[in-house]
Amino acid sequence: MTEAPDPPAGPLRDPHHRVSPKAVRLWLLEAVVALVLFAAGSFLLAAWIPSWSWLPLWLSGNSWLVPVVVLVPATPFLVVEPFVRFAVHRWELSGDVVYARSGFLTREWVFVPVSRIQTVDKAQSWFERLFGLATLEIRTASHAGSSTIQGLDHTVAAGLAEHLARRAEELRDDAT
């Protein structure tokens, strides 16, 4: 195996569009719900632990540690996540290719050419409806070549879905 030089290419630029600012509020709400669930779960566990006889005494005697251990590391993560996501999540449609970036701890960049799109779904969860947001799911024949754009304004998502579906129909290329 001989080494081949990598062809030169500039770094990627950011996709043009941010997601809707309302998405931060949605994600914060989701974080609060998650936090409440975590808290409730850990307090429940803490109330239950003293009745477990098989645990060592130092643990069953200090069951108040459980919520602390759960909530102290989880809280900053959950609070920071919406803002980081808003900074990271971006999308763009140029040259009939959808380019989207997403992620929090793990970042993802996805390129989906419109000619390979099979279906475009616009989904709205209960919370998303509350904020007038929507999620766009762009599917190709491969899960690895499919993209999900969260936190779009509902009208933007509807327009984009409509445009992509129409354009995909025109460009349909079924080599796959």
Next chain:
Amino acid sequence: MSEQGATKLSPKVLLIDPVRMLPSLLIPLVGVLFVGGFSPRSFGWAAFGVLGTIVFAVVRWATFSYRLVGDRLEIRRSLISRSVRTIPLERVRGVDISTPPMHRLLGLAVLKIDTGASGGGEQEGELDGVSVAEAERLKDVLLRSVRAARAAGAATGLDGGPEGHGSVAAPPLAEGQAVHRPGGASPDTSLERPFEEPQEHVIVKVPRRWLLYGPLSGAFLFTPFAVAGGAIGLLFQWGDQLGLGRDAAWNAGRWVWDHPILIVAVVLALIVAMPFVAAVMYAVFNWDFTLKEREGYLVAERGLVTRRSVSLEARRTRGYEIVDALAERRAGVVRMWAIVTGLGDSETRGQLLPDVPRPVALEVASQSVGPFTAPLRPHPPVARNRRLFRAIVPWLALAAVPAVLAVATATPAWWIPAAVSLVLAGLGVPLGNDRYRSLGHGYDGVRLLSVRSGSLRRSQAVIERRAVVGWRLRQTWFQRRAGVLTLVAGVGAGKGGYEAMDVSEEQGVAFPAEVTPEWLTPFLTRD
């Protein structure tokens, strides 16, 4: 395109069905006889049970039928509820004929119709128990009418949905086949000629001496242990059924425990048996593996007891995957799978070749898809550190736990697991290095791209550029700190995505930009 009335399966399946049900019926029957104290009445009940099975089989046979109507195959069942499964012929991706032993004895076959439905086996058709001749006839009709429909679509220029595309996709493949084929079939076999005798052309017939490579793949190596485990389980179950009870089993277990030499001997025997049993199993499954080309289909036939024949549409082949385990690499043999669009269960169905010498596999690959000659680019050195870290550190951590316990509790026995973990950590050094050496990605500049990874099971995928439906770059927090990322080529075939693991950030952008410049260029900041 033929039309016919509803056809039933061969009545000979009635000989197979009750026999197949017998094992599940045996224990209740014996139970009835025991409980009834072998009285005439208990024999009556047992006979009733057997009769019931036969009646069930007959009714099932009588209420099952299939027929070809115009452009679809209908499979009707009306045993409990009426159901009609309709398979449009244009959806047929391949036909799979197998002959289990009892079927073969009676001249029957099982015909499976692959529709490329992604929803698992739910939407596929199965005709269990047609005569071999009928199976072959159906296969010809099914595959031929598909081709005829396609040819008609292409001739009239009707772009009838996805299939109309055949006229565009076929030429490069047909060309490649005509050029590379060494004699044999005439060059135009892959052109659309719907109504002639099927032309066959054997690409490879694997010689029997190559079956000896089988155990190198590691397949079936653990069969002796699985068999032994199954036997012990069965013994306990039957012991219970036959009223030997727990005590007897317990006593037997204790007796064995008191003779540790016996245990060691049995385990040693099982270990010694591993390669031999593996070789036998491998030979049974891959006996006379033959890869043929018939009217635009790749047909793989294999098996000694159950002869299996899988047809893959050559036109839908988008690449191949070459797999070799550590021992196979030493011996210079590889296994090969086809990457085909819309093929369900591609792990078993897509296999093109069992263990064969690498040059043979490469020859077949270059005939069916094309040769990949471009060099693979290595991944950055930091990828090596990550491979080494992953291969070594978990075992070190695992060694630390018993080591601490050994010191804390002053029990020397804890040093044994610690030492084992340390040895495994040591083995992680060559393993990590080898995993790094395997990493690579490349593009021949025209048509084919390739990614490779893995060590104990190294796998190199070669994929046509046109099969790529999108790109995905993924970077975990750890990868971000190391300045690498994982590039996934989304492919609408095979596994769906093929990864180039731990490429540098520059490579991760440069590779997609090189393969599909028209997609990436708008998003690059060229200086």
